[in-house]
Amino acid sequence: MKPAFNTPSWMLAALDERRRQDLMRHTVTLDSPQVPHTQINGQRYTAFCSNDYLGLANHPSLIRAMQQSADEYGVGGGSSHLVAGHLTPHHRLEEALAEWLGYERVLLFSTGYMANLGVISALANKQRPVIQDKLNHASLIDGAQLAQAPMRRYLHATPLSAKKLMMKSEQSGLLVTDGVFSMDGDIAPLSELSDLASQYDWTFMVDDAHGLGCLGEKGRGSLALSDLAMAQVPLLMGTFGKAFGTSGAFVATTRDFADYLTQFARPYVYTTSMSPAMAGASLAALELICSQEGEDRRVRLAEHIAYFRQRVASLPVELMVSKTAIQPIVIGDSSTALAVSEQLKAFGIWCTAIRPPTVPKGKARLRITLSAGHSKQDLVLLCDALEQVLTAK
Ligand SMILES: *Cc1c(COP(=O)(O)O)cnc(C)c1O
Numbered sequence: 001m002k003p004a005f006n007t008p009s010w011m012l013a014a015l016d017e018r019r020r021q022d023l024m025r026h027t028v029t030l031d032s033p034q035v036p037h038t039q040i041n042g043q044r045y046t047a048f049c050s051n052d053y054l055g056l057a058n059h060p061s062l063i064r065a066m067q068q069s070a071d072e073y074g075v076g077g078g079s080s081h082l083v084a085g086h087l088t089p090h091h092r093l094e095e096a097l098a099e100w101l102g103y104e105r106v107l108l109f110s111t112g113y114m115a116n117l118g119v120i121s122a123l124a125n126k127q128r129p130v131i132q133d134k135l136n137h138a139s140l141i142d143g144a145q146l147a148q149a150p151m152r153r154y155l156h157a158t159p160l161s162a163k164k165l166m167m168k169s170e171q172s173g174l175l176v177t178d179g180v181f182s183m184d185g186d187i188a189p190l191s192e193l194s195d196l197a198s199q200y201d202w203t204f205m206v207d208d209a210h211g212l213g214c215l216g217e218k219g220r221g222s223l224a225l226s227d228l229a230m231a232q233v234p235l236l237m238g239t240f241g242k243a244f245g246t247s248g249a250f251v252a253t254t255r256d257f258a259d260y261l262t263q264f265a266r267p268y269v270y271t272t273s274m275s276p277a278m279a280g281a282s283l284a285a286l287e288l289i290c291s292q293e294g295e296d297r298r299v300r301l302a303e304h305i306a307y308f309r310q311r312v313a314s315l316p317v318e319l320m321v322s323k324t325a326i327q328p329i330v331i332g333d334s335s336t337a338l339a340v341s342e343q344l345k346a347f348g349i350w351c352t353a354i355r356p357p358t359v360p361k362g363k364a365r366l367r368i369t370l371s372a373g374h375s376k377q378d379l380v381l382l383c384d385a386l387e388q389v390l391t392a393k
Pocket of ligand 1: 110111112113114116137139178182207209210239240241248249
């Protein structure tokens with residue numbers, strides 16, 4: 001019998017190429033919630049690669065809030081925010097986020113990827129360029145492409161390089177940076193960048209997906225560390241998929257920017273609102289983040305980070321400058337990174353190797369992430385295993 005469909009040869013070639021370079025990716029299925037002690041393919045592992053930095057993804061308060069919200073408002077948003085999909089849990093969440101961060105308005109998005117596409121494609125165009133950090137998240141790069149805006153990327157975390165690009169640009173536009181860099185864990189020089197933005201009249205946008213919830217007073221993120229607010233950063237993007245432990249995203253901004261985005265951000269206008277049950281869970285996450293329990297979790301996370309860095313300092317690897325929950329160990333080539341990740345499994349540790357194109361060529365790494373959900377014993381297990389694996393080579 002003839003096959004029903006012939007896979008195009010260009011596709012098979014692209015897949016072969018990825019396999020040959022040890023860059024093939026595939027999903028694995030967790031047979032457990034997103035918790036440090038996971039079960040994968042029937043085996044138990046302690047996982048060190050999720051973004052659930054505060055250990056909220058399986059928190060009973062969030063589960064209860066989601067159930068309550070679903071009881072009261074159902075599970076489906078039913079339409080876009082502007083047609084009839086903006087329900088009370090969405091509204092409450094927006095108001096609470098605005099209050100928490102000191103912004104006039106907040107708009108919810110289904111995902112962080114969509115929020116970045118939405119904001120940049122609405123605010124940049126052929127006449128309004130985008131300047132952004134070389135290591136910014138893929139969704140920020142893709143936003144500039146969707147906008148068809150001229151885009152220049154400055155040297156990672158180097159304000160002088162950003163300044164040169166601004167001086168060269170005939171028009172002003174958007175200056176965009178991650179708050180905490182997702183693959184390196186370092187924090188952007190936000191004060192210097194915000195000074196440059198005001199000096200050259202560019203609009204400054206910060207994507208704080210990895211800072212919110214974890215850093216600063218009451219978990220207000222990277223901006224709080226530098227004492228920045230709406231006046232200096234009119235666009236602050238945050239996600240719920242990391243420290244919040246849920247999913248979705250938001251943009252905190254001024255009244256006028258919010259009005260503008262509501263008209264012109266196509267990934268806001270032409271998509272169904274997030275589930276109201278999820279909005280209820282995210283509101284519970286925010287309450288927890290601002291509470292004493294949130295503070296306790298941030299303290300525990302900071303203790304884990306300090307212990308990890310002190311142990312790994314004596315190993316023959318280079319630690320990055322990160323003070324955050326993201327503590328990468330750069331291995332180099334992809335096959336070695338895969339092999340190290342494989343060896344860690346024998347010690348009961350799960351840490352997926354991160355390879356190009358997510359990170360630059362020759363910079364494949366173990367992107368180790370720590371969580372308040374880990375115990376001290378989990379950290380000891382990780383550091384003992386790393387010692388064995390990295391000194392054996
Ligand atoms: C995860 C992430 C996003 C995308 O957010 P999602 O809600 O997962 O789509 C955007 N920016 C940064 C810096 C991220 O780490």
